Amino acid sequence: MTSGLATKRRTFLTGVAAVAATSMFASAISMRQAVAQQSGRAPIMRPIPKTGEMIPAVGLGTFETFDIRPGEPRDHVGEVIRLFHEHGGRVIDTSPLYGMSEVCVGDFIIDLDIADDIFITNKTWTTGDYLSDNSHSERQLRQSRERLWRDRIDVLQVHSLENHDQVRHWLAQKKAEGSVRYIGITQWSPEYYGTMERLVNTGTLDFVQVAYTILTRAAEQRLLDACAANGVAVQVNIPFEKARVFTPVAGQPVPDFAQEMGIETWAQYFLKWIISHPAVTNVIPATSQPQHVVDNMGALYGDLPDRAMRERMVDYYTGLTGVADALKQPPYPGKKYGGVVTWPFPQPPQRT
Structure with missing residues (x-):
C-alpha cells in the first residue's frame, strides 16, 4: 500500500478490524487521470526518479496555514x-514542527475518507541525548x-538539515x-x-525539499542539476x-503572453514557472483559503x-515596479497567523 492503512478513528476505537484499502494511491491516480483526459484536463504528473511512481506536480503545504x-x-x-483533492491534488506536506498541522491533516483526510489517496511528505527534527x-x-x-x-509515511526528510x-x-x-517509503x-x-x-x-537520498521561486533562483546554479543527475x-x-x-502585481492581470498559454492568475504564473523546470517533481504552496487552493490547482493543468x-x-x-523590494516585506503582508508555533515564549520576571 502506498499511503498506509487508514481507518476512521471512531471505527478503530470500537474494535472493528481495519480492512485492506481498496483504493491504492497509484490506481486512484490512474483512474482520475483517465477521467481528466476524457474531459480534456489531464493533470501534470511527475515521476519520482528512484521508482517511477507518479505524483501530481502541484501539492499542498501546511506551515502556519x-x-x-x-x-x-x-x-x-x-x-x-x-x-485540493477534488481538483486532483494528492501530495500534502507537513511537519511535527508545524504546530497542529499534522493533527489537522490527519483528522480531515480521515473524515473525508481520502486517506488512502493522499501521499504524505513529512519531516523529522531531532538531536537525541547523545550523538x-x-x-x-x-x-x-x-x-x-x-x-x-x-502505518507508514510516504516521505520522511531531515527538517532543515538538523x-x-x-x-x-x-x-x-x-x-x-x-515504516518510511522515501527519505530526504x-x-x-x-x-x-x-x-x-x-x-x-552521495546517492543515498530519494527527495530534496528546497526553496525555488521566480525571485529566489539560486537552486538553478548547481543543486537542481545535481538532483537530476x-x-x-x-x-x-x-x-x-x-x-x-503578489504585492507588486496586486490588481494587475497576468500579461497577454501568459494568458495565451492558459495562465489565468498570478498564482498559476508563479507555479507553472516552477514546475516547468525539468528537475522539479512537485511544488507545495500553502494556503488556508479554499478559493486560493482552487486557483493554485489550476496550475496542475x-x-x-x-x-x-x-x-x-x-x-x-522582475521588470515590474516594486518587485526589487518584494522580499523586504514581512511574510504574509497584511495577514497574521495565530497558531501554536506563534505562541510567545514566557518571559522571565524582571529583576528589581
Whole structure:
C-alpha cells in the first residue's frame, strides 16, 4: 500500500478490524487521470526518479496555514483539503514542527475518507541525548504516525538539515524496515545549498525539499542539476515567498503572453514557472483559503512554458515596479497567523 492503512478513528476505537484499502494511491491516480483526459484536463504528473511512481506536480503545504490552536474553528482547512483533492491534488506536506498541522491533516483526510489517496511528505527534527541516540527520532515518528493515522509515511526528510549526519542513517534504517517509503532532506535558505548538493551526490537520498521561486533562483546554479543527475526528486517549498511575490502585481492581470498559454492568475504564473523546470517533481504552496487552493490547482493543468517562455516570464515579472523590494516585506503582508508555533515564549520576571 502506498499511503498506509487508514481507518476512521471512531471505527478503530470500537474494535472493528481495519480492512485492506481498496483504493491504492497509484490506481486512484490512474483512474482520475483517465477521467481528466476524457474531459480534456489531464493533470501534470511527475515521476519520482528512484521508482517511477507518479505524483501530481502541484501539492499542498501546511506551515502556519494549518496550525489551528485547539478549540478554534478549523473547518476552512478541511474545505481546503477537500477542494485540493477534488481538483486532483494528492501530495500534502507537513511537519511535527508545524504546530497542529499534522493533527489537522490527519483528522480531515480521515473524515473525508481520502486517506488512502493522499501521499504524505513529512519531516523529522531531532538531536537525541547523545550523538548516536535515535530515541527522539523514534518518538517523533511514532507521534507523526498517530497524528496522521498511518502505518507508514510516504516521505520522511531531515527538517532543515538538523543533525543530518546522524538522522540520515536512522532514516535509511526506517526505509529498510518499511515504516518510511522515501527519505530526504529539506532547507529553504540558499546558504545551505552547497551542503545539500554534497549530500545529493552521495546517492543515498530519494527527495530534496528546497526553496525555488521566480525571485529566489539560486537552486538553478548547481543543486537542481545535481538532483537530476542523481535521480533525486525535487519538492519546492515557499513558492510564493510567503505571499510576498503578489504585492507588486496586486490588481494587475497576468500579461497577454501568459494568458495565451492558459495562465489565468498570478498564482498559476508563479507555479507553472516552477514546475516547468525539468528537475522539479512537485511544488507545495500553502494556503488556508479554499478559493486560493482552487486557483493554485489550476496550475496542475494545461501547457507548461518552455525554456524561452520561462526566461520571458522572469524578465517580465522582475521588470515590474516594486518587485526589487518584494522580499523586504514581512511574510504574509497584511495577514497574521495565530497558531501554536506563534505562541510567545514566557518571559522571565524582571529583576528589581
